[in-house]
Amino acid sequence: xxxxxxxxxxxxxxxxxxxxxxxxxxxxxxxxxxxxxxxxxxxxxxxxxxxxxxxxxxxxxxxxxxxxxxxxxxxxxxxxxxxxxxxxxxxxxxxxxxxxxxxxxxxxxxxxxxxxxxxxxxxxxxxxxxxxxxxxxxxxxxxxxxxxxxxxxxxxxxxxxxxxxxxxxxxxxxxxxxxxxxxxxxxxxxxxxxxxxxxxxxxxxxxxxxxxxxx
Amino acid sequence: xxxxxxxxxxxxxxxxxxxxxxxxxxxxxxxxxxxxxxxxxxxxxxxxxxxxxxxxxxxxxxxxxxxxxxxxxxxxxxxxxxxxxxxxxxxxxxxxxxxxxxxxxxxxxxxxxxxxxxxxxxxxxxxxxxxxxxxxxxxxxxxxxxxxxxxxxxxxxxxxxxxxxxxxxxxxxxxxxxxxxxxxxxxxxxxxxxxxxxxxxxxxxxxxxxxxxxxxxxxxxxxxxxxxxxxxxxxxxxxxxxxxxxxxxxxxxxxxxxxxxxxxxxxxxxxxxxxxxxxxxxxxxxxxxx
Ligand code: SF4
Ligand code: SF4
Numbered sequence: 001x002x003x004x005x006x007x008x009x010x011x012x013x014x015x016x017x018x019x020x021x022x023x024x025x026x027x028x029x030x031x032x033x034x035x036x037x038x039x040x041x042x043x044x045x046x047x048x049x050x051x052x053x054x055x056x057x058x059x060x061x062x063x064x065x066x067x068x069x070x071x072x073x074x075x076x077x078x079x080x081x082x083x084x085x086x087x088x089x090x091x092x093x094x095x096x097x098x099x100x101x102x103x104x105x106x107x108x109x110x111x112x113x114x115x116x117x118x119x120x121x122x123x124x125x126x127x128x129x130x131x132x133x134x135x136x137x138x139x140x141x142x143x144x145x146x147x148x149x150x151x152x153x154x155x156x157x158x159x160x161x162x163x164x165x166x167x168x169x170x171x172x173x174x175x176x177x178x179x180x181x182x183x184x185x186x187x188x189x190x191x192x193x194x195x196x197x198x199x200x201x202x203x204x205x206x207x208x209x210x211x212x213x214x215x
Numbered sequence: 216x217x218x219x220x221x222x223x224x225x226x227x228x229x230x231x232x233x234x235x236x237x238x239x240x241x242x243x244x245x246x247x248x249x250x251x252x253x254x255x256x257x258x259x260x261x262x263x264x265x266x267x268x269x270x271x272x273x274x275x276x277x278x279x280x281x282x283x284x285x286x287x288x289x290x291x292x293x294x295x296x297x298x299x300x301x302x303x304x305x306x307x308x309x310x311x312x313x314x315x316x317x318x319x320x321x322x323x324x325x326x327x328x329x330x331x332x333x334x335x336x337x338x339x340x341x342x343x344x345x346x347x348x349x350x351x352x353x354x355x356x357x358x359x360x361x362x363x364x365x366x367x368x369x370x371x372x373x374x375x376x377x378x379x380x381x382x383x384x385x386x387x388x389x390x391x392x393x394x395x396x397x398x399x400x401x402x403x404x405x406x407x408x409x410x411x412x413x414x415x416x417x418x419x420x421x422x423x424x425x426x427x428x429x430x431x432x433x434x435x436x437x438x439x440x441x442x443x444x445x446x447x448x449x450x451x452x453x454x455x456x457x458x459x460x461x462x463x464x465x466x467x468x469x470x471x472x473x474x475x476x477x478x479x480x481x482x483x484x485x486x487x488x489x490x491x492x493x494x495x496x497x498x499x500x501x502x503x504x505x
Pocket of ligand 1: 130
């Protein structure tokens with residue numbers, strides 16, 4: 001899931017400084033789960049904008065905001081409200097905001113900061129889990145991502161810095177390499193760690209990437 | 216006879232460590248170098264130690280070389296990608312620097328430019344691999360070099376680590392990638408280094424145990440709480456607390472440790488990290504009778 005967090009309201013108002021009429025879009029998937037772009041957050045945003053003197057011409061929860069065909073179809077249904085608007089405030093991830101911006105003609109502003117690909121551990125607690133490196137290493141690391149969970153993205157084992165199992169960079173985090181070691185040991189697969197890993201092929205993560213799947 | 220030859224012959228070797236200045240005034244490091252000339256076998260030059268901006272290790276190593284000392288150029292994966300690391304290694308060799316210590320590097324977040332992007336394109340094992348490739352006349356991607364460097368490659372290890380087996384696995388990889396000698400994190404408890412040496416007995420590696428002369432009891436406590444892999448035992452903290460002349464007591468403790476290491480042939484040498492008090496290293500060597 002793409003984890004996002006709402007921007008400070010002042011920053012949002014700054015974007016909208018000389019815009020009076022605003023149309024709000026949300027997203028039914030990640031942003032809804034992150035509580036940054038669901039129906040409820042849209043209603044709250046509408047209220048705050050109106051309190052700040054803005055007019056909200058309408059809103060819709062896109063399903064989802066990163067699906068261009070869906071976005072185009074959904075926004076078509078809001079044609080009138082969009083025509084009345086000077087700007088769109090997009091409550092989705094950065095991807096969702098770009099999709100909306102590619103479909104409408106008026107300026108689109110992001111209401112959220114997009115943080116990472118991660119998991120929801122419980123409501124309101126999100127942890128980064130994958131950096132979309134382009135060649136997944138999980139097969140030999142007991143399901144713990146060394147690229148993301150190790151602060152230095154090390155592939156050949158830990159630095160010397162872990163203390164009591166915690167990462168030297170941030171003691172709130174477990175050292176990814178100790179997690180990997182413990183799990184591999186449990187599975188009797190420690191020998192896997194003896195193999196030297198060449199430096200990663202970062203050309204696989206050179207942006208912007210695209211994927212076209214043949215049918 | 217140089218550092219490599221002495222180590223290979225089985226002599227007890229001594230290395231020190233210096234950080235290039237933050238600025239272009241190398242006078243202090245040069246003075247320290249002169250005081251150590253002929254008394255240590257080699258001197259590590261740190262590479263933006265603790266992720267702090269300074270003159271580079273290549274520059275520092277060249278200056279030590281000019282002062283007649285044998286440098287061990289440290290190089291980390293934090294600030295350079297694989298192109299820059301290979302280039303730095305080639306430049307070092309061309310300038311006459313033979314000893315290289317490969318490190319992963321501290322994270323930028325602990326340094327004086329915490330906003331910097333950490334590179335970590337290669338870790339310590341990869342840097343050793345790259346250096347070995349260069350020594351064979353090729354870059355990492357197999358392109359031929361005009362003139363191959365010759366390096367004596369080293370790496371670091373933390374003997375106080377839980378689980379130690381994880382460090383041992385990494386040592387094995389470093390050996391396979393070309394490391395010929397290891398310098399350890401500072402050790403204060405002889406038992407820790409003895410246990411560690413037992414664990415690596417059959418690996419046939421050259422180990423220089425790290426020594427930090429204490430300056431105060433507070434410094435020891437600070438390191439215990441904040442520096443991974445360092446544990447100063449209570450009785451040493453006690454001695455520091457009771458001592459009148461703290462600097463002298465710190466040096467005495469270090470000298471006793473070094474002598475025991477040498478007399479009992481526990482390691483192949485010592486690596487003295489004076490962290491900012493390099494001027495004391497000569498005194499320490501006097502006390503050890505070197
Ligand atoms: S190795 Fe990590 S970053 Fe790469 S694809 Fe797998 S989970 Fe994602
Ligand atoms: S302590 Fe562990 S997780 Fe943190 S940077 Fe070092 S190896 Fe990676």
